Amino acid sequence: MASDPHSAEDPLLAALPPVTDYITYLTILEYQLTPQNLPTLTRLLCEDDGTLAQEIGWDLLKLVLPLLSHCPDEATHCLEVVARRGNPREVVVRVAEELEKLGDAGDDDDLDEDSDELNPADAEDELPTFAGEAPRIHLGAMTLEGVPEAPKQVEQQDVGQQEDGSRSAKSSASSRPLKLQALLNMLSILHPRIKTQYPSRFLATSLPAALGAYRRIPITTAVTASFLTMLEALAGKRRPPLPPRDSSTRGATSAPLPDPEARAEEEQTGINTSSPEERTITSRLLDAVLLEVLDEYLSSLSSQELSSMSWTARLREKLEPQRIVPGRPTESQLWQEREELKVRDALVARFGALSRGMNIHAATEIKRLLHEDEDETEDSSLDKEQEASEYPTSPSQIPFPRAGVIFLYAYESYVNAESLPPLLTTTELTKLTAHSFPLSATPSIPSPALQDALLSLLYRRIHSPSATDAPPSPAKFLLLLSTLTQLFTITPWPALRDSAHHIATKLLHAYPDPKVRLEVIVQTLRGSTLSTNWAEIEDDPDPEPGIDEETGLTRSTSALQPHPIPLAPPQQIGALKAVGVDWLKDEFANSIRHQDTGLASIEQPLARTEGLDLSTLIDGHADLDKDDAKDSRTPSLLDLLFPQDLPRFPPQPITSGQQSNTDPEADDSDDLLSFLLDIPYFIATLNLLCVILPHLPSSSPSSTTDVKPRLAAHVRSLSTASNFLLALLQHATTSTAADQAEGTRVEDTEFLAESRADIYALEDACTRATAALEKVIKHA
Secondary structure (H helix, E strand, O other): OOOOOOOOOOHHHHOOOOOOOHHHHHHHHHHHOOOOOHHHHHHHHHHOOOHHHHHHHHHHHHHHHHHHHOOHHHHHHHHHHHHHHOOHHHHHHHHHHHHHHHHOOOOOHHHHHHHHHHOHHHHHHHOOOOOOOOOOOOOOOOOHHHOOOOOOOOOOOOOOOOHHHHHHHHHHHHHHHHHHHHHHHHHHHHHHHOOOOOHHHHHHHHHHHHHHHHHHOOOOHHHHHHHHHHHHHHOOOOOOOOOOOOOOOHHHOOOOOOOOOHHHHHHHHOOOOOOHHHHHHHHHHHHHHHHHHHHHHHHHHHHOOOOOOOHHHHHHHHHOHHHOOOOOOOHHHHHHHOHHHHHHHHHHHHHHHHHHHOOOOHHHHHHHHHOHHHHHHHOHHHHHHHOOOOOOOOHHHOOOOHHHHHHHHHHHHHHOOOOOOOOOOHHHHHHHHHHHOOOOOOOOOOOHHHHHHHHHHHHHHHOOOOOOOOOOOHHHHHHHHHHHHHHHHHOOOHHHHHHHHHHHHHHHHHOOOHHHHHHHHHHHHHOEEEOOHHHHHHHOOOOOOEEOOOOOOEEOOOOOOOOEEEOOOHHHHHHHHHHHHHHHHHHHHHHHHHHHHOOOOOOOOHHHOOOOOOOHHHHOEOOOOOHHHOOOOOOEHHHHHOOOOOOOOOOOOOOOOOOOOOOHHHHHHHHHHHHHHOHHHHHHHHHHHHHHHHHOOOOOOOOOOOHHHHHHHHHHHHHHHHHHHHHHHHHHHHOOHHHHHHOOOHHHHHHHHHOHHHHHHHHHHHHHHHHHHHHHHHOO
16 A cells, blocks of 8 residues: 655655755665555656656656566556656657667566666667757668567576576566556657657657567567557557546546657757658658568467468458368358457457558558569669668658568458459569568478468469459469479468468469470479579570579579479478379369360369370470470489389399498388388379370370380389388288387388378279279270
């Protein structure tokens, strides 16, 4: 309970100025302020004409902030009083300092609170006070995106540490979000109070510090909502007032006092209102921060169970209702029933509403983003002149974060999926996708939220009735399909992986040039693509070595010097090749259907093409448009689908005259593991055989390949391997530990158990392919 305000023994009352000077009073508060007498201090700050808050307010932050973990409501209210009645230009400096401390992941909370006392001179150098002017800031080229990111700080305790120390550390860590929310609340009060000619200078001081703290404190819905509340206040879009407080002490808060330095600034400069250009800079700064927060919030979802907004999955259920399985919960139902997902949806909707209130036009910004390279070239001289400025002097110095723009545009596209046609063409979406997820020999796990946003835009494009834009050039199309292929092979989230594969399949079968479609299929069967060589041939006949700025890929000096980039990790190559075989099977099936009926498939988008002719299987080569690059080592399509060098099972013994420099047991084991990983690919080739065998033409006169005997040999080889694997699996399942020690190694046994379903699926595929072969031979 608060102390009696009339008690002479209360140190906060007994030493109240003018009994002591303000510096002495602050010293007394440092030792005497407790959660119990904090209401007394709040009342004293409210009762006078504002002098007490103006004299000591900015120094009260370091005393009141630690009390948030003990009495959050009372401490928050005290800080609000300081923000309303203190000198706003001084208090905003202290708020920025405290935000920088929160954003400094290398310092401990307790050290932060005492850092100014340990070395006040250093604190002044970092963020000096001022009289009527904004403090110096160091934003470089005003790139808000450039605030360095660091891992969230994790408080760790030694095993032998005392229990009370552990509790103190946990309390300190838990108070960081409370501190950030309280400081953001103060900023929403302070900045509107500052009446000056250059309000953007104050915002450019506090907002980057707030972003830095937001990035390093665990991002939650509550903290994000506090940031949005602050931006709403600064943009003049205030939310409805909260219900009146119950406590009479908290009800003592008065209206904000005017800026005490505004008149002095007006007398000195003759003006203290901002110009239209300054208001534009301020607006741009707030817009950029909103998009930064949106980017950070959605990116933080990667650590959660549902790692994105699931816009693509929900769009697929809306635009393809036939995909919904009766009795199985849908993605949309999940988002309507789970409370945390409903809150997430509401928060992102709040981002969208605030962006409209702040007049951020996502469609305009996404177009500007697509042409930013040209704009940067045109404005390079102007940017160089503006680099030396400590504060933004034009809106062009304040960039928007790429991911934030994409998120906002994808959100608006999602909510307006049934009313607005897609704006971006497939070529433009290719540029966004390739820039966001550049092909790499060592790709990193893609951001699930950004991947979901871009996939939702691509999905809307291919499923829009008005999607009549010209297809991308062959080079750009190969880049898009290669990027999508690498995405669905490395993405650990099943829904996103399925969506990326679905979109790549639709795009592939809809592309009008059969040579390009075959090129995509061939590189998928190979498991790698060739750098940007095809883009170089199309866009630059004499490429220079280096890095392509548009795609981020390595340029070669010639199309004859390829730089293969794997499209999947080694353990996923078999599954990737199976995708290529399935794509080819769909092409052949559509061609057969077209020849039999004269009509293309009624399924979209296969109806847009006639598929690949079966003669491609005999005459098609890996590099259709690179005749001069072919040689005897270039595998044909037939070699990629039905290789003649499959490992034999059971392994063949080494005959007399043969020598082996390696351990035969190790070689057999490696062959076995490799074969097991490739089972999905082998099953896909057997399924392809079942489709094409009845329609396979005879070999062309110019071809020396006898296809059907080769296909029969392929089936026999896989059937033999399947029987061996089944026997091996049965032996591994029923044998004793002693038998395993004498026969198959334990590692192989475990791997066989993991591949049990694949082995049985291979047996089934071999049975069907054998039956199809016998039927063809019978009717020959």
